[in-house]
Amino acid sequence: MTEHLADPEDEELDQDRIDAVLRAVGASDSAAVGALLDPLHAADIADLLEQIGGADRRALLALWSHEIDGDILSEISDAIREEVIEALPRAVLIDAVRDLESDDVVDILEDLDLPQQGMILDALESADRVAVEQAMAYPEYSAGRLMQRETVVAPNHWTVGETIDFLRKSDHLPDQFYHVILVDPRMQPVGYATLGRILSSGRDVLLRAIVEDSFRTIEATDAEADVAYIFNQYHLISCPVVDAGGRLVGVITIDDAMNVLDEEHGEDVLRLAGVGDEASVSDNAFETMKQRLPWLVVNLFTASLSAVVINLFEATISTIVVLAALMPIVASTGGIAGTQSLAVSVRALATRDLTEANARRVVLRELGAGVLNGLALAVILGLAGWGIFGDWKLGLVLGMAMIVNQIVAALGGVVVPLTLERFGLDPALASGTFVTTLTDVMGFFAFLGLATVLLI
Amino acid sequence: MTEHLADPEDEELDQDRIDAVLRAVGASDSAAVGALLDPLHAADIADLLEQIGGADRRALLALWSHEIDGDILSEISDAIREEVIEALPRAVLIDAVRDLESDDVVDILEDLDLPQQGMILDALESADRVAVEQAMAYPEYSAGRLMQRETVVAPNHWTVGETIDFLRKSDHLPDQFYHVILVDPRMQPVGYATLGRILSSGRDVLLRAIVEDSFRTIEATDAEADVAYIFNQYHLISCPVVDAGGRLVGVITIDDAMNVLDEEHGEDVLRLAGVGDEASVSDNAFETMKQRLPWLVVNLFTASLSAVVINLFEATISTIVVLAALMPIVASTGGIAGTQSLAVSVRALATRDLTEANARRVVLRELGAGVLNGLALAVILGLAGWGIFGDWKLGLVLGMAMIVNQIVAALGGVVVPLTLERFGLDPALASGTFVTTLTDVMGFFAFLGLATVLLI
Numbered sequence: 001m002t003e004h005l006a007d008p009e010d011e012e013l014d015q016d017r018i019d020a021v022l023r024a025v026g027a028s029d030s031a032a033v034g035a036l037l038d039p040l041h042a043a044d045i046a047d048l049l050e051q052i053g054g055a056d057r058r059a060l061l062a063l064w065s066h067e068i069d070g071d072i073l074s075e076i077s078d079a080i081r082e083e084v085i086e087a088l089p090r091a092v093l094i095d096a097v098r099d100l101e102s103d104d105v106v107d108i109l110e111d112l113d114l115p116q117q118g119m120i121l122d123a124l125e126s127a128d129r130v131a132v133e134q135a136m137a138y139p140e141y142s143a144g145r146l147m148q149r150e151t152v153v154a155p156n157h158w159t160v161g162e163t164i165d166f167l168r169k170s171d172h173l174p175d176q177f178y179h180v181i182l183v184d185p186r187m188q189p190v191g192y193a194t195l196g197r198i199l200s201s202g203r204d205v206l207l208r209a210i211v212e213d214s215f216r217t218i219e220a221t222d223a224e225a226d227v228a229y230i231f232n233q234y235h236l237i238s239c240p241v242v243d244a245g246g247r248l249v250g251v252i253t254i255d256d257a258m259n260v261l262d263e264e265h266g267e268d269v270l271r272l273a274g275v276g277d278e279a280s281v282s283d284n285a286f287e288t289m290k291q292r293l294p295w296l297v298v299n300l301f302t303a304s305l306s307a308v309v310i311n312l313f314e315a316t317i318s319t320i321v322v323l324a325a326l327m328p329i330v331a332s333t334g335g336i337a338g339t340q341s342l343a344v345s346v347r348a349l350a351t352r353d354l355t356e357a358n359a360r361r362v363v364l365r366e367l368g369a370g371v372l373n374g375l376a377l378a379v380i381l382g383l384a385g386w387g388i389f390g391d392w393k394l395g396l397v398l399g400m401a402m403i404v405n406q407i408v409a410a411l412g413g414v415v416v417p418l419t420l421e422r423f424g425l426d427p428a429l430a431s432g433t434f435v436t437t438l439t440d441v442m443g444f445f446a447f448l449g450l451a452t453v454l455l456i
Numbered sequence: 457m458t459e460h461l462a463d464p465e466d467e468e469l470d471q472d473r474i475d476a477v478l479r480a481v482g483a484s485d486s487a488a489v490g491a492l493l494d495p496l497h498a499a500d501i502a503d504l505l506e507q508i509g510g511a512d513r514r515a516l517l518a519l520w521s522h523e524i525d526g527d528i529l530s531e532i533s534d535a536i537r538e539e540v541i542e543a544l545p546r547a548v549l550i551d552a553v554r555d556l557e558s559d560d561v562v563d564i565l566e567d568l569d570l571p572q573q574g575m576i577l578d579a580l581e582s583a584d585r586v587a588v589e590q591a592m593a594y595p596e597y598s599a600g601r602l603m604q605r606e607t608v609v610a611p612n613h614w615t616v617g618e619t620i621d622f623l624r625k626s627d628h629l630p631d632q633f634y635h636v637i638l639v640d641p642r643m644q645p646v647g648y649a650t651l652g653r654i655l656s657s658g659r660d661v662l663l664r665a666i667v668e669d670s671f672r673t674i675e676a677t678d679a680e681a682d683v684a685y686i687f688n689q690y691h692l693i694s695c696p697v698v699d700a701g702g703r704l705v706g707v708i709t710i711d712d713a714m715n716v717l718d719e720e721h722g723e724d725v726l727r728l729a730g731v732g733d734e735a736s737v738s739d740n741a742f743e744t745m746k747q748r749l750p751w752l753v754v755n756l757f758t759a760s761l762s763a764v765v766i767n768l769f770e771a772t773i774s775t776i777v778v779l780a781a782l783m784p785i786v787a788s789t790g791g792i793a794g795t796q797s798l799a800v801s802v803r804a805l806a807t808r809d810l811t812e813a814n815a816r817r818v819v820l821r822e823l824g825a826g827v828l829n830g831l832a833l834a835v836i837l838g839l840a841g842w843g844i845f846g847d848w849k850l851g852l853v854l855g856m857a858m859i860v861n862q863i864v865a866a867l868g869g870v871v872v873p874l875t876l877e878r879f880g881l882d883p884a885l886a887s888g889t890f891v892t893t894l895t896d897v898m899g900f901f902a903f904l905g906l907a908t909v910l911l912i
Contacts, residue, residue: 018813041670043689051814077809152652167656176693177652178634195651196608196633200623214497232718233499235711237632237693255691258714262688265721266803269728273799274792285824292796293829296789296862300833303788310781317773317780324773324780325766328787332759332896333752335791336730336889340748343729347722357474358507368741373749377756433792440788 013044021048022056030063037064046075049084054284061087068092070099078111079283085116094123101175102131103148103256109136110145143227144220146260147241147250150174154207156182156190161203176253178238182207187247189240191215217242220249224260229352231257268350271428272343274299295433302437306331309441313448316456322389323451326398331443333377334405338435341366341413346428349421363414370410374403393454401447408442409435469500477504478512486519493520502531505540510740517543524548526555534567535739541572550579557631558587559604559712565592566601599683600676602716603697603706606630610663612638612646617659632709634694638663643703645696647671673698676705680716685808687713724806727884728799730755751889758893762787765897769904772912778845779907782854787899789833790861794891797822797869802884805877819870826866830859849910857903864898865891 011017017036024032037045049057057080061068065087073096076084085093097105097120105124109117109132121129131149138144152173154163163180167173179192191211201210217240218227230236231254241250270276276291283291310317310327317324345362348354354362382399386392412435417427467473473492480488493501505513513536517524521543529552532540541549553561553576561580565573565588577585587605594600608629610619619636623629635648647667657666673696674683686692687710697706726732732747739747766773766783773780801818804810810818838855842848868891873883 015812041690043691047809048813050809051811053814053817164655167652168658170656173652173656176650178693194632195655196623196629199620199651199655200626200629202624232714234497235499237634237711254710254714255693258688258710258717261714261718262721262807265718265725266807269721269725269799269803272725272728273795275796275799283821285821285828288821288825289828289832292793292825293832295796296792296829296833297836299789299792300785300837303785306784306788307781310784311778314777314781318777321770321774322767324783325763325770327780328762328766328784328896328900329756329759331784332762332892333755335892336752336755337748339729339888340731340751343725343731347725351718351722353503353506355507356471358509361509365739365741365744369744369748372741372745373752376745376749377752380753381756432795436788436791440784444784 011039013040013048018048018052021060022052025056025060025063028059028063033060033064034067037067042069042071043075045072046077050077050080054083057083058087065089066092068096070096070104073097074100074104074108081108082112082116085112085120090119093119097123098125098128101148101150102128102135103146103250105132106135106145110140138220141224142220143218143222143224143241143252144249146224146227146256147220147252148174149250151181151240151248151251152177152179153181153183153187153189153248156184156208158182158207159203160198160201160205160207160210163198163207164203176255177251178253179212179251180207181240181248181251182211183248189215189217189242189248192240194237217246218252219244225264227252228257228260228264232261233352264350267426268346268428271426272346272432274430274432299433299437302433303440305437306440306444309444310448313452316448316452319456320451323448326385326394327444327447329381330398330401330405330447331440333402334409334439334443335436336409337370337373337406338409338413338439339432341369341410342417342431342435343413345414345417346431349417349427354418359418363411363418366410366414367407370407371403373410374406377406378402391455394451397447397450397454400450401443404446405439405443409439412438467495469496469504474504474508477516478508481512481516481519484515484519489516489520490523493523498525498527499531501528502533506533506536513539514543521545522548524552526552526560529553530556530560530564537564538568538572541568541576546575546579549575553579554581554584557604557606558584558591559602559706561588562591562601566596594676597680598676599674599678599680599697599708600705602680602683602712603676603708604630605706607637607696607704607707608633608635609637609639609643609645609704612640612664614638614663615659616654616657616661616663616666619654619663620659632711633707634709635668635707636663637696637704637707638667639704645671645673645698645704648696650693673702674708675700681720683708684713684716684720688717689808720806723882724802724884727882728802728888730886730888755889755893758889759896761893762896762900765900766904769908772904772908775912776907779904782841783900783903785837786854786857786861786903787896789858790865790895790899791892792865793826793829793862794865794869794895795888797825797866798873798887798891799869801870801873802887805873805883810874815874819867819874822866822870823863826863827859829866830862833862834858847911850907853903853906853910856906857899860902861895861899865895868894 021033021036024036061084066089068088109120121132124132135145179194180198181189182191184190192215193207193210194212197210220241220243236254238251238253240248241252243249274295345354378399381402382395385398386395416431416434420429420431421427477489477492480492517540522545524544565576577588580588591601635650636654637645637648640646648671649663649666650668653666676697676699692710694707694709696704697708699705730751801810834855837858838851841854842851872887872890876885876887877883
């Protein structure tokens with residue numbers, strides 16, 4: 001048996017435990033609920049609250065809300081945070097938010113309505129409250145909102161020994177820090193040394209002699225998406241944040257950047273599919289409808305464009321009814337190709353692999369791929385059409401329409417998001433509907449148009 | 457002016473610099489190429505290599521390949537790595553890989569063919585080579601492949617002072633480490649202390665007194681996707697990796713976990729859209745076609761199912777030709793709804809917000825949302841159909857078909873990925889085509905079927 005100095009791993013949140021918690025809640029047995037929840041990590045408790053139904057959640061909070069602490073509160077997703085905060089006794093809420101560092105309090109405040117924001121600000125001690133209010137003065141989704149204000153700094157003339165002595169005397173070090181930031185007398189950061197280098201250097205070594213080779217700072221007004229990109233691109237672990245005058249105002253650590261990266265990705269997946277950003281498994285059917293219906297209504301109108309186009313060819317279809325059966329093949333294969341091109345482009349824009357530098361080349365590549373795919377699919381579909389219906393002209397129409405629509409799809413999938421990006425919009429937003437409308441309309445038009453010319 | 461101790465931020469990779477590099481490459485001016493590339497971060501140089509065209513890349517490498525170092529090599533994407541390695545003089549390759557820590561060498565090796573793997577293994581010193589070969593013995597995409605083998609450990613009875621003295625005497629500390637891992641005499645990790653706590657504690661404090669409250673280890677055979685989840689869920693910064701006997705074999709740091717998270721997300725976006733995993737902006741049109749054509753061919757067959765269904769109703773369509781124009785509205789709106797439901801489900805599965813615990817509730821929620829969206833869209837479309845064509849029965853058919861297809865779409869979008877996950881498959885894989893085929897077929901069938909019953 002291994003003797004563990006710390007608690008061993010937190011226990012796991014699995015199906016059995018969730019069932020047991022729900023049974024204990026059903027029996028109003030608050031001691032059993034506590035015994036089941038206490039060994040869990042705060043993040044898992046937050047997940048449990050999110051995953052169970054609304055009625056179970058209310059019942060659980062009625063039994064156990066006095067145990068909600070700051071860690072759990074900051075792990076809870078925005079979707080249910082207001083509900084949980086409303087269920088908390090005032091004293092519990094005060095204790096919970098006083099536990100937290102300023103960046104976590106800011107993260108909680110952002111998504112609350114004003115009365116709840118006021119309640120939480122009132123709960124803070126005045127120094128913390130000022131820090132939080134200053135952070136809230138930065139724009140939403142900025143580095144200023146994301147950073148923690150507690151920093152560990154040293155004058156740039158200090159030695160390792162002076163630094164260690166200073167740290168040993170400090171009462172209020174942040175929970176997490178990975179660098180000592182060297183500042184000049186105006187509090188402008190001039191470099192940083194990793195704790196590893198400090199720990200492994202002699203007491204008389206100057207900090208300036210062991211700073212990292214490369215050094216970057218982030219401006220407090222920079223967008224948090226850019227912060228996530230910089231951390232991922234340059235493998236940063238923490239990064240000083242400066243104000244417009246270059247003075248140190250905070251520090252961002254990689255765990256926050258990772259969280260932003262994760263959220264940005266989720267947003268991309270959902271926006272590409274036309275879902276509102278706030279989607280969460282804890283929403284009920286009505287909330288879910290509200291997030292999705294607007295986009296479906298937009299699609300109802302864009303799909304009507306296809307109907308208008310098809311209706312132009314009413315005479316053609318009434319002459320050769322089988323065209324009605326075949327036309328969705330061309331449109332649908334175009335839709336898939338457009339979605340492929342779009343997904344690759346949106347992903348490449350997110351990772352900044354698609355830039356002005358290579359946009360022209362990527363568009364040409366998509367054009368080439370569209371032509372090649374179009375040719376390959378045209379051969380398959382054309383031969384199949386000829387073979388099944390015994391009419392080589394019908395095969396030709398199918399093949400030609402397929403080539404046209406594959407090219408439209410491949411180009412649309414890259415040009416639409418590039419254009420949105422150029423105008424400062426999210427390339428994932430609305431581009432899915434736009435591209436599939438394009439491929440539907442073009443697919444029907446090319447197929448029925450060619451059929452009218454060649455078959456009638 | 458701020459005096460910077462370190463290099464100020466690396467210079468930026470922008471359009472102007474890329475243009476200047478390409479001009480210098482065009483003029484075969486290797487001095488100018490060097491002057492433009494040297495101030496860039498390795499990650500940006502790798503991006504540049506990836507973003508320029510194949511011909512430019514070969515010309516650049518011909519001029520500048522002797523400057524490629526290990527950092528650049530490990531930043532280069534898999535898509536062009538083989539090509540770059542082939543362009544490197546042998547001596548440059550040897551220097552580059554000797555620079556790297558074992559985990560970075562493993563990362564490079566994984567995607568190379570055998571002769572190139574051999575070339576790189578030969579370039580390593582024998583101790584490093586053994587370390588790399590041991591790592592390669594772990595399964596692909598496992599923690600064992602991801603971890604660095606260099607760890608910083610201390611016996612669990614040491615004091616802070618003993619630890620600092622040991623670190624000061626150590627020659628071969630890893631570039632990055634954030635904890636000192638406490639081990640028992642059998643090399644089993646029993647806890648860890650952050651460098652921040654060690655630095656701020658007195659020399660005579662025992663390490664065991666300042667270990668972190670919670671402590672987890674990862675098994676070397678754990679999947680890297682699980683590693684990324686654990687880091688993100690529990691806000692880890694580094695985590696010891698153990699073998700089946702619980703002995704310490706390495707450590708994983710958050711930057712590697714963040715990288716995995718990023719790659720997993722990219723995979724989800726691309727797989728949802730039916731694109732092969734290796735998609736990269738540096739691929740040419742032919743590579744791009746190869747990644748996308750298989751899926752398009754699959755869709756060609758699934759779309760033919762719709763054609764077969766429509767063809768069943770040939771008599772109906774030839775009687776009322778406008779049905780052919782209206783039927784895509786029902787199918788397409790169903791496709792969008794299915795994609796919405798699917799994106800939410802795949803995202804929730806990826807973040808583990810959708811689990812066995814709440815699967816039933818989420819499916820019921822989707823059902824509810826499908827009914828509500830179906831009713832709302834049915835009212836709009838039904839009234840429009842009645843108004844435009846002056847036929848209330850046609851409006852009724854449109855509305856009823858819409859309700860049926862919205863329900864199918866909402867359920868399909870959650871049941872399909874849940875089923876794939878249940879069978880151990882990636883829920884993002886193939887589910888897009890499956891769901892849109894379902895909504896197309898059901899959309900055409902419901903609409904034309906109802907029309908046949910009610911209008912003929």
